[in-house]
Amino acid sequence: MNVLLIGSGGREHALAWAISRSPDLSRLYCAPGNAGIATVATLAALNPDDHDGVIRFARERQIGLVVVGPEAPLVGGLADALRAEGIATFGPSAAAAQLEGSKRFTKDLCRDYSIPTAAYESFTDPNAAKAFVEKTGVPIVIKADGLAAGKGVIIAETMDDANAAIDDILGGAFGEAGASIVVEQFLTGEEASFFALCDGERALALASAQDHKRAFDGDTGPNTGGMGAYSPAPILDDAMSARVMREIIEPTLKAMRDKGCPFSGVLFAGLMIDAEGPKLIEYNVRFGDPECQVLMMRLKSDVLALLRASAEGALAGQKAEWHDQTALTVVMASRGYPGAYEKNTEIGSLAAIDDDDLKIFHAGTAERTAGWLRPAGGSSMSPRSADRSPKRSSRAYAAVDRIDWPGGFCRRDIGWRAIERARGMQNERPRIGLA
């Protein structure tokens, strides 16, 4: 089968690498892709917003499955357009992508189907929102309803911060995405992510992960798209994962069916876990990045068979098998990220570092001259180590240290939470880095 993958991040490089190992694959195309993806797929200069262009390409190249990586084309209806033309597509319809595209949609669904989540109210009127905050007190969480590039969530510690966030979002700081807000209870506990493959009817549990959103060691500095991740998340043991499936994922699939927009694709549940159990913080309707990189490193089963079963409503009887080892990824990004950073810095040759147990996944890189790469995006690439436990993440750091990129940086403490848990000192931060 020929496959077209849409996207250009580390997530898509990891997917492309895993798909390229499938015995059912004939040719793999990726649009727009990056320099790393070009080693396992043929790049195509397609714009995912140009649905007709993507359909034309899929017909010409006899594509049997389109795999959509990022959320924006899904929210924009690419999967609907392809399916309307009879082209099998992995990823939800625009209607089902509201689970990520509208926080209010998801919160209302949780309320209607008794899915555990933070207590909340939605508002379009700033005064009503402020009166609510006055009544409930701080800390409190203010969220823009729509997609806001990860910046639409404000955890307000003071009344002033809460009021400023309300004015900011409803005042247009995020455009249409901030036409309404969700104000919700501040949850405490341990965060973890859970991934389930869905085919509209059924869900197949995949695996768990934890990421590191802050830019600097010790979970300090600004929020980023993710500076590292590992899988599995120790807090999501078998019993807790079964609860997530029963209390969160399965009722969500039922709700989506009832609403007439069955969900197919991958559900990425951001969870807060406390003594009562798991609560849903948010849904994403695609694989996480960098989380997808560690999932693909651990997946033993044929990913193409699984993605295809999800797209074709045929998950019944499918199984996902995993390597027991922990996979851990360290993201290297341009110095300055997530703020302003220098573009077009050079990265020396990476090929010699890569093997089957340690992959370097690129995000937004382009090849300039032979062997030298130009990172176009913020986070650029992530070595991964398939070591048995994150305490041996030194393998990933040994790889990082061999990467010749003076313009790049990374965190040195990826995996600290799992490492501390293994040492029985949960929630304490390591005093020294891990390298």
Ligand code: AMP
């Ligand atoms: P979101 O974009 O909804 O994932 O939110 C971004 C981050 O904000 C989450 O990963 C959490 O760390 C934090 N967050 C969001 N909602 C809450 C909440 N109700 N309580 C505590 N932290 C939250």
Ligand code: GLY
């Ligand atoms: N790493 C978080 C995300 O992909 O949304």
